[in-house]
Amino acid sequence: xxxxxxxxxxxxxxxxxxxxxxxxxxxxxxxxxxxxxxxxxxxxxxxxxxxxxxxxxxxxxxxxxxxxxxxxxxxxxxxxxxxxxxxxxxxxxxxxxxxxxxxxxxxxxxxxxxxxxxxxxxxx
Numbered sequence: 001x002x003x004x005x006x007x008x009x010x011x012x013x014x015x016x017x018x019x020x021x022x023x024x025x026x027x028x029x030x031x032x033x034x035x036x037x038x039x040x041x042x043x044x045x046x047x048x049x050x051x052x053x054x055x056x057x058x059x060x061x062x063x064x065x066x067x068x069x070x071x072x073x074x075x076x077x078x079x080x081x082x083x084x085x086x087x088x089x090x091x092x093x094x095x096x097x098x099x100x101x102x103x104x105x106x107x108x109x110x111x112x113x114x115x116x117x118x119x120x121x122x123x124x
Contacts, residue, residue, distance in 0.1 A: 009078075
C-alpha cells in the first residue's frame with residue numbers, strides 16, 4: 001500500500017548545468033502548483049579520498065524552496081511528505097540520503113519584492 005502522504009504531492013525534476021543539482025516543481029494531488037524547488041545532493045567523498053581519521057559523512061539532500069504558495073502552518077506537513085518523495089526519487093545504488101534539509105526565502109526578501117517601487121516612511 002502506498003504511503004498516503006506521498007500521494008499529496010508529485011514533483012517534476014530536471015537536471016541543471018551543475019553536478020548533483022536539480023530543479024523541480026511541486027504540485028498537489030489536484031495538479032495545482034505548490035512550489036518551485038532546487039535540490040542539491042550532498043554526496044560524500046569516497047573514503048579512499050579522505051584521511052583515516054576523517055569522520056563518517058552521511059549523504060543528504062538540500063531542498064531550496066525558491067517560491068511557494070504554502071502558509072507557515074503548512075510547512076511541517078509539506079516537508080514530511082516531500083522528504084519521502086524526494087529521498088525515494090534521488091536514491092540510487094550508490095546514493096541513499098539520510099535526511100532532507102529545507103530552506104526558504106527570507107520573509108524580508110518577499111516583503112521587499114512585493115513592495116518594490118513603493119516609498120514609505122521609516123518605522124519610528
